Amino acid sequence: MSDTDAKAGPREWAGLVVLALPALLIALDFTALHLAVPELSADLQPSSTQLLWIVDIYGFMIAGLLVAMGTIGDRIGRRRLLLTGATAFGAVSVLAAFSSSPEMLIVARALLGIAGATLLPSTLSLISNMFRDPVQRRLAIAVWSAGFLLGGALGPVVGGALLEVFWWGSVFLLGVPVMVLLVAAGPFVLPEFRDEDAGRVDPLSVVLGLAAILPAVYGLKELAKDGPAPLPLLLLAAGIAVGWWFVRRQRGLASPLLDLALFSHRRFSVTLGAQMTGLFVLGAIQFLVMQYLQLVLGLSPLEAGLWTIPAMAAGIAGSLLVPLLTRRVKPVHAIAGGLAVAAAGLPLIGAAGTSGLALAVVGFTLVNLGINPAMVLTYEMIIGSAPPERAGTASGAAETGNELGVAFGLAVAGSIAAAVYRREVTDEALPAGTPPDVAEGARDTLGGAVEAAGDLPGDVGEQLLAVTRDAFLQGMQLTAVVLTVLLAAMAITVATLLRER
Known part of the structure; x- marks a missing residue:
């Protein structure tokens, strides 16, 4: 294929606008929630431990499932996974916004993290498939990355404006119109890509990947907050140990969740x-x-x-x-x-x-x-x-x-x-x-x-x-x-x- 044939057209650039939306939203969601914590705490009255899980579980679930979701997208189709995850993200955002107890909000935030984990690898891999020309691909990734930075910058402003007028749950409803637009426009401007020769997904590898990342990230977060202490060091060690088990299992699978050959x-x-x-x-x-x-x-x-x-x-x-x-x-x-x-x-x-x-x-x-x-x-x-x-x-x-x-x-x-x-x-x-x-x-x-x-x-x-x-x-x-x-x-x-x- 020549460079000219490989160049993206209007459909791909329109698709890029759609793919930048999840990046913008996830960054907004990370930053806007912190502003809502005081009102949320006064309304739901969570314990200090529950409040930590409300804030942290979203990022933990995203971190633990990114590799799994990236590989699942290769197998079932990247557009299919993206649109499914976007639909779930929008629906669960409503659940989070109207949560009536700390436990309900923790569950909703965990589900948001699972849905969010489908968005990032799907968008980036679709960009790779849609923009084969290296120069165009760099610009596309630059626009996608700028979406993250813009979301991080707008989060405090947009979240603060919403909280001036509405209740704390309004910050979660930011995701609904964004996801509706993504689901409505996606089938028309996003092509489908999948690995036709991919094998089945190994469920144990998914569990091991999550079990490796969750304690490691949580342990690192506690080390940052309180300095060296037995519990976070133990959690970090546990994450590394499970990660070693995960790597060993990948080496023995015909269709690994994480293709270790990439690292060669x-x-x-x-x-x-x-x-x-x-x-x-x-x-x-x-x-x-x-x-x-x-x-x-x-x-x-x-x-x-x-x-x-x-x-x-x-x-x-x-x-x-x-x-x-x-x-x-x-x-x-x-x-x-x-x-x-x-x-x-x-x-x-x-x-x-x-x-x-x-x-x-x-x-x-x-x-x-x-x-x-x-x-x-x-x-x-x-x-x-x-x-x-x-x-x-x-x-x-x-x-x-x-x-x-x-x-x-x-x-x-x-x-x-x-x-x-x-x-x-x-x-x-x-x-x-x-x-x-x-x-x-x-x-x-x-x-x-x-x-x-x-x-x-x-x-x-x-x-x-x-x-x-x-x-x-x-x-x-x-x-x-x-x-x-x-x-x-x-x-x-x-x-x-x-x-x-």
Whole structure:
């Protein structure tokens, strides 16, 4: 087939608009829910444990089922899986919106996660099939990726506007019109693709994949929140052990859920590693920057969100400019260069002190400007390196790598920052006159110190904030150094191992 024959036409570009909708919606759903937590809590009165599951179970189910859903799409048809998942997502969104108990909402959120897991690998693999021309495929993936960034940026705004007028359940109803449009337009603008030679889906592999990812992601999340502790370390070890069992089973199956042969291709493995590293760093530094803006600089959540808009805009613009960039620069060099640009932004964040808003904003903008375009290219190279009949499997592997990269980034950043913070905030460092209960909370987290400082006498409260904020900044500086070294090493790895001979 010639390049001309392979080029996408109007139907494919119309289909791309439809495929960008799930990306936009999932990012919106992730961010908008957090705004609804106070009203939701007042209405349903969940326990602290139930509230955690309401927030977390959605992402856990998506992470645990991405590989399975990608492979199922290869077998039953990617459009069929997408439309089925979209129908389920819309229906369950209504169930979530009108939940009358915490238990009902937890179940609804879990079902939303299962439905959401069908959307991401299906959309990405369909893009791979619809856009065979490499230049067009890069632009298509850039538009799809920009949908995620736009959804993340719009989530707080749209969610806040809904909550000003309606009840907490309205944030879930965002998904209904989007899914109705997808289901109505999809059959007309999206072609069907499947692997005609695919075997049956192995149910035990699906269970093992979920059982490996769930405890690992949950353990990493707890490590980020509380630092090293027996339970999260045990959960992480359990996830790794089940993951080893999962891999062993795949090697013995004629039709594996995850085709391990993909990892024997250097292009696939190295770009997947670069993608995980980029999202590891992005998740880690975003975790720290948001705390810095609110707890060190004292900004409100809305103000902090507004100051991240330059970074989001840079990420979107950089992603959409990828096709122009790769006309002059080889994709491998563009990925390595993007990681290097992001690495240059991290020291600026680390150098931001108690009045370093400009440094933090510029540094975070550089991180997004470097990483997001690089991620567009890693997606394109991962999908492009897999056979067309394995596009769903490759998409699922890429999306799972994303989830694990962010989870590991949060865990490492949280653990480093917490270790430095607790090392610095000792009884001797705290100001004289700090009540024991306040000292205990201040030693645990900066958030606890900021909350308690307002109830202390002026000098004592100010000194407490000075000590704890300085400790947080030291942790952020060390984390920025570690992340800079990691990104630089990955940039060199990509440029070295994927150079054209």
